[in-house]
Amino acid sequence: MNENAYAQVNQGVPFQKRTNFRWKVALLMFGAIAINYLDRSNLSAAAPVIMKEFHFSATEMGFIMSAFFFSYTLFQIPSGWLADRLGQRLVLGGAVAWWSAATMLIGLCNNFISFIVSRIFLGIGEAAAYPSNAGVTAKWFPDRERARATVIFDCGNKFGTAFAMPFIVWLMVHYGWKTPFIISGLIGFVWVALWWLYYTDPEKSKYANQAEIDYIRNGQQLKEGIGGKASLKWYQLLRYRNIRAMCIGFFMSNYAIYFYITWFPTYLVQARGMSLIKMGFVAMIPPLVALTVGLISAAIADWLYARGIPKTKVRKINLVGGMLVGSSIALAGFIQTDVGAVALLTLSYSGLACSGPALWTLPGDVAPRNMTSTVGALQNCVSNIGGILGPIVTGYIVSTTHSFVPALIITGAATLIGALNYAFYLGEVKHIEVD
Template sequence: MKKTNGRWIIVILLFFATTINYMDRAIIGVAGPSMMEDLSLSAVEFGILGSAFFWSYALMQVPVGVIVDKLGARLTYAVAIVWWSLCTIFIAFGRSIGTLIGIRILMGIGEAPAFPTNTRVISDWLPTRERGIANGIFNSGTAIGIGLTTPLIAWVIENWGWKASFIGIGSIGFIWLLFWLHYFRNHPHQSAIANEAEVEYIEAGKIDTNQKTTKMASPFQFLKYKSAWGLLFGLFAHNYLTYLMMTWLPTYLVVERKMTLLKAGFFTMLPWIMSFIGNILGGYLSDSLIKKQWNSIKARKTILAIGMLFPLAIIPTIYIENATMAIILLSIAIGGEGLAAGILWATVSDVAPKGAEGKLAGLQNFVGNLAGWIAPALTGFLVYQFQNFTWALMIPAMICCLASFGYAFLVKNERISIKTDVDRNIV
């Protein structure tokens, strides 16, 4: 029997979900100049508004990881996308900073399940040797959602106002939901799009298929392991850079580089096009190393360590007056870091004990998204305090450099083995 390729339909669904997820997050960055003018918001207030989403988003990551493992991905994602899409639409009707902050906090709760759910789906639906490219594909949706849609959003804002952009983008999630409910089931053997041959192929390609399922009382047990610390800080660094650029790059080009909003929208595309390519390339390279008999974790962390060095290219932009050259350097930084972004979540699937993927993904996303509390607000404060973006751009470059060393020296080339009380008694 010739095997089907239903697993790639699922990966494409995750790609579009991630794209919608980041469009809904990133639209506030494009609408920023118009919102600040219309609602009389200062740079500090806008920075706080950008951070508000992450207050709840980060705090929800640990419980969400547990929820995904218990309720399954199908129901979790369906509820999540309805929730966050409605919140995106409601932003159009907010008139005060307090109301907008409240909506953004609620939106953070709705978007919280996305990446832990993606990780669980990839773990259930893909063999180990295909997870890198699969993660690269779905994670490239972040670049599409942030960057390639920016000119369209800017055009909508210039022609119909910032409110129309939130209503239009927020409505897209309901279309995706129809496809998700039609095609997706929690396990390949439950789905009509994967035949018996494909199910056997997926199961045979999973490393440690016979490993005993780990039962954990708390995701915080992972804090005892150096590998987990490398993963946690790595996502923090990645998110700091991503959320800073997502919230402030269009405003940076308008304020610091004196571009019109529409021109800034087009220039914003280039770094995220490079990130899209980097995501796919990082997944492909790590999978290629695994096919050459590299240990899967060693293959992933090698690409992660290399990718996280590219943000150092941000530093020269501080001293360059030419706007085009600054965009090129930013594109090298964000595109190169995309090599790491594409396999951040594949590495969780390899490092986590079987049955605890959602818990480690949730903990990683909790720590990683603390960067969302800090990056937008701190950037607003630094811009207000120094009247330029110098320190705001220096910080993510240094943090990403530290993350590179974390991946190289903290993450071990073996799956974490959680010792339960029963195991300790046997020993």
């Protein structure tokens, strides 16, 4: 009989075996992020075909890709605030429905402006995904399980990116480039139905018993979402050094990650001379390996924390080590063989995946009471300025130099700066205390 059982018996309460519904919640969050990245990766996979059909230059395609990030960035803080105020059930469910409809509309685009507008609408909807998931994790998981819970939903981006490529390419080859947008939009609506059917906050859940709720709450230093309102205005968070460090570091990480989400397929086709079919399968390799590495690194992080290693040290192992390995992307352009280049890019993406669990665990680690989604939204807002700049800068460099090498070097330098930021500027990882 475990400690909880003894406590229940001593209090005259019949023993109740603890449910584990929180891990089903983690799978729902995983599904949301997988669909999120499937929908935003559609354009990357279809970019070579769209550029040829509509005669778009690399610079024009860079602006189309980055249009998503303008609205995605702008709506981070409002969506995080709404998630904290109205609840993640309503906000995330509505967001997935919105961006699924926007994805289907992209299949109707036929000129530069329509692509820009559709991508802007896609970004508005997708802005709520990560901030909402950060809040859900803070409500549903004890501190010692948050790295694993975070990496489960964060791995959705690798899964969505990996399986998007062969799936989208197969659909494009057989049914045209518009079909993948319609199919992936329909998948999103299926997820919305499941979310509304199963998700509520822990105390309201029909699927989590009291033993599981007690286990969650007793394992939290700060009990998120149990009454009360936000402790600060969102902009007041920037007074704190750790918040600034989180924003800077995530900016540098996203600058690198979005190379894989936007330009990587085109790099394989144009710089490495791969066919669309070959590109579709080769583009799976970095995110699939990164997914596995991310899961292992999160398990190790939770294991270290459970054994008394200070939270600050555990988080920095992931952040600094992962970002340092991620900077190896700068060397990929100098590798002559396709196998060597893909191997190095896979190593870099895997390093970035190691930092992922800590990146999205930090909001729950440092946020004031009832502000986890807001903190997550703030750091994601700043980080996605990298998503705006990255595709444009890479597109401009490729257009002017006809080479991806300078763009890869700049991306590696950004990742190295991110590692130094987490090593020296990020302080002790603890909750912000507000009078």
